Amino acid sequence: MLVLVTYDVKTTSMTGQQRLRRVAKLCQNYGQRVQNSVFECIVDATEFALLKIKLMEVIDQEQDSIRFYQLGNNYKNKVEHFGVKESLDLEGPLIL
Amino acid sequence: MKRLLNTLYVTQPDIYLSLDGDNIVLLKEQEKVGRLPLHNLESIVAFGYTGASPALMGYCAERNIAITFMTMSGRFLARVIGQSKGNVVLRKKQYLISADESLSVKTARNFIIGKIYNHKWIIERMTRDYPLRINVAEFKEISGQLSSIILDVRACEDLERLRGLEGQAAFSYNKALGQMILQQTDDFYFRSRSRRPPLDNMNAMLSLAYTLLANDMAAALEAVGLDAYVGFLHRDRPGRASLALDVMEELRGVYADKFVLTLINKKIVNKDDFYTKENGAVLMTDEARKKFLAAWQNKKQEKIEHPYLGEKISWGLVPHAQALLLARYLRGDLDEYPPFLWK
Numbered sequence: 292m293l294v295l296v297t298y299d300v301k302t303t304s305m306t307g308q309q310r311l312r313r314v315a316k317l318c319q320n321y322g323q324r325v326q327n328s329v330f331e332c333i334v335d336a337t338e339f340a341l342l343k344i345k346l347m348e349v350i351d352q353e354q355d356s357i358r359f360y361q362l363g364n365n366y367k368n369k370v371e372h373f374g375v376k377e378s379l380d381l382e383g384p385l386i387l
Numbered sequence: 388m389k390r391l392l393n394t395l396y397v398t399q400p401d402i403y404l405s406l407d408g409d410n411i412v413l414l415k416e417q418e419k420v421g422r423l424p425l426h427n428l429e430s431i432v433a434f435g436y437t438g439a440s441p442a443l444m445g446y447c448a449e450r451n452i453a454i455t456f457m458t459m460s461g462r463f464l465a466r467v468i469g470q471s472k473g474n475v476v477l478r479k480k481q482y483l484i485s486a487d488e489s490l491s492v493k494t495a496r497n498f499i500i501g502k503i504y505n506h507k508w509i510i511e512r513m514t515r516d517y518p519l520r521i522n523v524a525e526f527k528e529i530s531g532q533l534s535s536i537i538l539d540v541r542a543c544e545d546l547e548r549l550r551g552l553e554g555q556a557a558f559s560y561n562k563a564l565g566q567m568i569l570q571q572t573d574d575f576y577f578r579s580r581s582r583r584p585p586l587d588n589m590n591a592m593l594s595l596a597y598t599l600l601a602n603d604m605a606a607a608l609e610a611v612g613l614d615a616y617v618g619f620l621h622r623d624r625p626g627r628a629s630l631a632l633d634v635m636e637e638l639r640g641v642y643a644d645k646f647v648l649t650l651i652n653k654k655i656v657n658k659d660d661f662y663t664k665e666n667g668a669v670l671m672t673d674e675a676r677k678k679f680l681a682a683w684q685n686k687k688q689e690k691i692e693h694p695y696l697g698e699k700i701s702w703g704l705v706p707h708a709q710a711l712l713l714a715r716y717l718r719g720d721l722d723e724y725p726p727f728l729w730k
Contacts, residue, residue, distance in 0.1 A: 320409035
């Protein structure tokens with residue numbers, strides 16, 4: 292299934308910037324970055340659970356927020372893209 | 388059932404594959420040209436000569452992602468395999484059978500039955516779908532010949548004779564294969580199989596399709612804990628994945644041949660996609676290989692019902708299903724190996 296992960300991490304302090312980098316790195320391990328703090332992850336239920344647990348460990352619930360949008364397996368007709376930074380279709384033919 | 392993950396094909400020879408976290412990063416002259424999470428992949432096929440980082444190879448070996456290196460022309464160079472998976476008992480059983488001709492033949496003949504049966508149904512389907520465009524009488528005759536060879540194979544107790552029967556069946560089928568090309572017949576024809584090098588367009592595509600299929604098959608066998616190099620029908624030879632070639636026999640027709648025919652008959656490829664070298668070898672252009680691989684990936688996603696398991700799976704999982712059934716047979720859970728009988 293496709294899960295959209297978006298986050299806001301408060302970066303006014305040093306630790307905030309650290310958290311931001313960690314969150315980005317974690318998300319990147321599970322999916323691809325489509326916009327600055329927006330990731331599209333194609334994961335199964337286990338991987339999704341893992342990702343959630345790991346992210347919860349990193350963020351500071353007082354200052355940051357993370358949102359997960361579950362788009363299911365038939366996500367292809369739910370996503371439209373305009374403009375620059377076309378993303379890779381991870382389930383289509385991958386030929387480089 | 389296992390989930391079918393994606394395969395990454397790298398067709399540019401100057402791309403280096405490296406690892407970053409759980410991502411594969413593709414570098415071209417130190418520039419990043421792509422990055423994708425590895426958990427979406429089950430294999431990586433690289434054409435050309437630049438390599439992959441040891442860290443990436445280690446990561447993939449641990450997580451059962453197959454990396455295969457090929458030359459630009461699609462000839463197999465190397466495959467990265469990690470620690471042997473599965474159990475020794477199963478592999479010992481495999482070696483035991485392989486060492487004994489009379490035991491080998493019992494398994495080997497089921498591969499061949501599957502192969503001939505599938506060839507027969509390709510031919511029967513053609514007579515049903517295109518009665519006006521092919522020579523129906525000849526096709527029916529070939530189909531009849533194949534039916535009678537299947538009966539001989541069923542009773543065959545000798546490996547040499549089995550190979551003879553297979554050759555006979557292949558000869559009959561090859562006569563029909565050329566006639567199944569319905570479009571662009573000036574540029575695509577099939578007279579006989581030529582390899583190393585392939586000498587015409589059709590053979591060039593068949594070679595690539597068989598190589599891809601053999602890699603998928605070998606990876607599937609390794610995944611269930613079998614040794615892809617120890618075969619029953621194909622004898623041992625260094626560097627040859629004999630068991631993969633064995634199990635692949637039954638899929639050659641329905642998987643690879645039909646795929647190539649579709650490319651021609653739907654005009655997905657045309658004569659401009661090929662060029663001839665001085666030694667007569669026919670190769671696909673880089674663009675054509677991309678089209679070929681894209682179509683191959685799409686074919687893998689297509690769903691069929693597995694005739695033995697009765698479950699809907701994608702074509703790409705058929706090698707895995709067959710590997711699983713073979714392992715079950717070797718363990719003694721099944722009385723006979725059930726070949727993939729397509730209809």
